[in-house]
Amino acid sequence: GDAPDFEQIESDLMTLLSGSKYPTSKSAGSRKSKENTSSLLRLDNTLTCVMCNKSGFRSPEEFGTHVAFCDGGGNTSMLELENRVKSINVSSVMGYDDSAPNNSGIIGTEGVAEDDDDDLAAILEEEMEDYEDDDEPGLVGGKWDGESPFVIDSAGPSTKPTLTEEEMLSRYQTTYDDEEINYDLALDLIRYVVKSSYGDGAILVFLPGWAEISEFSLTLESTEPFNDKSQFVVYPLHSGIPSKDQRQVFLRPPNEVRKIILSTNIAETSLTIEDVAFVIDTGRAKEKSYDPHLKTSTLKEEWISQASAKQRTGRAGRCKAGVCFHLFSKRRHACMRPFVESELIRTPLEEICLQCKRLQLTPGGLNDPDGIPAFLSKAMTPPHPKSVINALDLLVELGAMDEYSNDLTDLGICLSNMSLEPRVGKMVVMSFLIGCSKAASWMAVGMSYKSPFALPPPSLRKAADSAKVNLSEGSESDQITTLNVLRTRDTISKRGMGSLAGWCRSTYLNFSSLNMISDLRRNVSRELESLGFPPVAENGYHNRNGDFNPAFLQAAICAGLYPNVAFRREGDVNFSTMSNKKARIHLSSVNAVKSQPLSKKCQVSSHEVEFVIFGELVKGKIMFTMENTTHLVSPLPLLLLCGQLRVRPIYFVSPQCDEHETVSIDRAVLTVDDWLTFLAESEIARGLIILRKRLDSAFSAMTSDPTSFADLSPVEKDAVNTLSVVLNSAYKAAPKR
Numbered sequence: 001g002d003a004p005d006f007e008q009i010e011s012d013l014m015t016l017l018s019g020s021k022y023p024t025s026k027s028a029g030s031r032k033s034k035e036n037t038s039s040l041l042r043l044d045n046t047l048t049c050v051m052c053n054k055s056g057f058r059s060p061e062e063f064g065t066h067v068a069f070c071d072g073g074g075n076t077s078m079l080e081l082e083n084r085v086k087s088i089n090v091s092s093v094m095g096y097d098d099s100a101p102n103n104s105g106i107i108g109t110e111g112v113a114e115d116d117d118d119d120l121a122a123i124l125e126e127e128m129e130d131y132e133d134d135d136e137p138g139l140v141g142g143k144w145d146g147e148s149p150f151v152i153d154s155a156g157p158s159t160k161p162t163l164t165e166e167e168m169l170s171r172y173q174t175t176y177d178d179e180e181i182n183y184d185l186a187l188d189l190i191r192y193v194v195k196s197s198y199g200d201g202a203i204l205v206f207l208p209g210w211a212e213i214s215e216f217s218l219t220l221e222s223t224e225p226f227n228d229k230s231q232f233v234v235y236p237l238h239s240g241i242p243s244k245d246q247r248q249v250f251l252r253p254p255n256e257v258r259k260i261i262l263s264t265n266i267a268e269t270s271l272t273i274e275d276v277a278f279v280i281d282t283g284r285a286k287e288k289s290y291d292p293h294l295k296t297s298t299l300k301e302e303w304i305s306q307a308s309a310k311q312r313t314g315r316a317g318r319c320k321a322g323v324c325f326h327l328f329s330k331r332r333h334a335c336m337r338p339f340v341e342s343e344l345i346r347t348p349l350e351e352i353c354l355q356c357k358r359l360q361l362t363p364g365g366l367n368d369p370d371g372i373p374a375f376l377s378k379a380m381t382p383p384h385p386k387s388v389i390n391a392l393d394l395l396v397e398l399g400a401m402d403e404y405s406n407d408l409t410d411l412g413i414c415l416s417n418m419s420l421e422p423r424v425g426k427m428v429v430m431s432f433l434i435g436c437s438k439a440a441s442w443m444a445v446g447m448s449y450k451s452p453f454a455l456p457p458p459s460l461r462k463a464a465d466s467a468k469v470n471l472s473e474g475s476e477s478d479q480i481t482t483l484n485v486l487r488t489r490d491t492i493s494k495r496g497m498g499s500l501a502g503w504c505r506s507t508y509l510n511f512s513s514l515n516m517i518s519d520l521r522r523n524v525s526r527e528l529e530s531l532g533f534p535p536v537a538e539n540g541y542h543n544r545n546g547d548f549n550p551a552f553l554q555a556a557i558c559a560g561l562y563p564n565v566a567f568r569r570e571g572d573v574n575f576s577t578m579s580n581k582k583a584r585i586h587l588s589s590v591n592a593v594k595s596q597p598l599s600k601k602c603q604v605s606s607h608e609v610e611f612v613i614f615g616e617l618v619k620g621k622i623m624f625t626m627e628n629t630t631h632l633v634s635p636l637p638l639l640l641l642c643g644q645l646r647v648r649p650i651y652f653v654s655p656q657c658d659e660h661e662t663v664s665i666d667r668a669v670l671t672v673d674d675w676l677t678f679l680a681e682s683e684i685a686r687g688l689i690i691l692r693k694r695l696d697s698a699f700s701a702m703t704s705d706p707t708s709f710a711d712l713s714p715v716e717k718d719a720v721n722t723l724s725v726v727l728n729s730a731y732k733a734a735p736k737r
Contacts, residue, residue, distance in 0.1 A: 190280070230256075250274075427559060443482060
C-alpha cells in the first residue's frame, strides 16, 4: 500500500536534513520509523551558517545557496572566514566519531537506538564495496591505474532521484514541453540570482541561435526591472555580429549594474568572460549535420552533449566563485550524448574523397579493398556508407571522377588542388572559359567563408535589409551582392581603415569578416596559378567579358553549382528542386527581402518557368531552405554548360492517317539529365547540340593543360566566342522585372 512510499519519502527527508549519504534502511522496522520521526522534529530549523550565524533556513537547498555566497556579514576577510569554519567542533555534526576506538562508532541523533550502529556500519561497508566495484577498467578508486588505456567517463556518477524529485519533475513535464526552451523559467532564474546572490557578477545565458537571442532580449527589454538601463545591461553574443559589439561583453559595467549576456555556444570554449559568476544553460544548441538519405545538410536545434554541459558549467566562476543552473533534468542529462559526433559523420565527403585520390591513399574503385569506401570505413567513427556513395555520385556528376574506376579526371585534379568546395571550384574553372575569372574567384571566396553581413538587432532589421538590397544593385543574387561589396570595399579602403569601418557600420557589414574575405582572394589566385591558369587579376582572354555583366556571372554560377537548381511556375510560392523537394529562400538571402520578386508569388507567364540557383539546400525545423541564391534570367546556361544534354525529334500522328504513318514537325525536345525539358525549333536544337559539343571539347582541353588555355583550336575558340554572344543576347532579350 502507501506505507512503503511513506517510509521512502520519510527516509529521503531525513537524508536531506541530516546531510547523510546513506538513507535509513527499510528493514529497520516501524521502531526506526518512529525514532527517525522524532529525530526529524528535533533537527528542524537547526541548519546554521557558521560564517554569519544565520539560521532558520527552510530547506538544505536554501542553506546551500546561502553558504555558497556568504561573506560572513561583510567586512570579513577570507582568512577570518576560514578560521571560523576550522574552529567548529565537528563532533556535533552527524558523521564519523574520530574519538571512538577503531573509528567504529557513529554519532547519531537523539532517539536512534545504539544497537543500530552495526546496521549503519554494514550499510557503509556495503556502499564502499559497491563504489569500488563500479570502477571502469583501468580505474582504481575512480583514478587511472597508470597502465590501462586512459578513458574518461564524462557522464559522472548518477544518483537515483527521490520520490519527491520524481513527482516534481512529472508535474513540470505535464505543464511544459521539454523540447522547447522555457523562457519564463529562465527569466525567473535571473530574478532569483539578482534577489538572492551576494556581490556583483555577470549572468551568462546559453541559447541556441540568433532568433532565440533576439526573442529573449525583447522579453528582457519589456520586463521590469531588466528594462532599467541604470540597473541592467544586456549584450547579445553571436559569431554574426560585428567584432566591436562582441568585445562589449568583456567590459565590466559600472557599480550597481548587472551585466546579462545572451550567447550561443561561442561562449562555451572560444572565449572567457572574467566577471561571469552565474550561468543559465538551456541545454540546446543549433547543430549542422548531414543527412545521407536526403542528401542535404540539416540545421536543427538539438540537445547538447554531456561534454558541452560540463564546459558550460565551467564558464561559471571561471575567475571567481559561481553557480550554473541547467534547465534540464538529471534524467535528460543521462540520456545526452557523451560527446558531439565527429565531423566525418556530420559533413558531406566530396572534398575528403578528392584528397584521398590526390594523395593516392585509395587507388582502387568503388568495391575494391583499396577503394574510398573501404578506406573511410576504417576510421574510428566511420561515416554512413550512403554518405560515401553520395559524395562519389556527386563527383561523377561534376565530371571530376570516373564513374567506374573512381580515378580523378583532369577537372578532378584541378579541384583537388583548390581549397574550395568542389562545386564552387568548378564555377571558378568554368569562368576562365566564360571570360569572367576575376569576378568568379571573388564570388567563390565569398561563398566559402561566412557572410560579410552582420546580424542586426530586431529594431534595425528593415534598415539592414534595405542596405543589402542597395548593394545588390538589382542583380537578385547573393553571390553578385558579395562581389559588389568587395569592389566597393577596395575603393573605400584607399581612403583609410577609418573610412572603411564607417562604411561597414552604415551598411551593416561585419568589418573583420569582410577583411578576411578580401585577404582570402589571394589564396585562390595562388592556387589557380600553381595549376597553370593565368593570374585572375590580370587582363586577358580569361577576363574578356569583364566582371560587371550579370549574363556571364549568372552563367558561371550556374555551370558550377548545378544540379543545385530549383524552379517554380506562375502563382507558386515555393520552389521545386531536382530531387522534388519543396524549398524556400533562406531569410539571410537578399532575395528573401520582401521587396524582392523571389520573395513573392511567381509572376511569370503561364508558359514560362522561373529558375533559381542555390549554393546549399538545408533542412530546417519546418522545411528546406536555399542559401546563396541567384535568379537565372535565361535557361541557356543550363542547356550549354550543365548536365547531359539530349535531343529528341517530335512526330505527329494524324487521326486520318494509318496508325503506322507519322508526320515529322519542325520541333524538338531538349532535356538536361532527363529532368529539365525544353521545346525548341529543330534547327535551333541542332545548333545548340553542336555548340554544346564544341564547348565540352574546349573545356576538356583547358582542364587537361591550363597553361595552353590561350592556344585553343580555331573551332573551339569560335565556340567560346559564340557562347559569349549567345549568353549576352539571351540576357538582354529576357523580360525586365
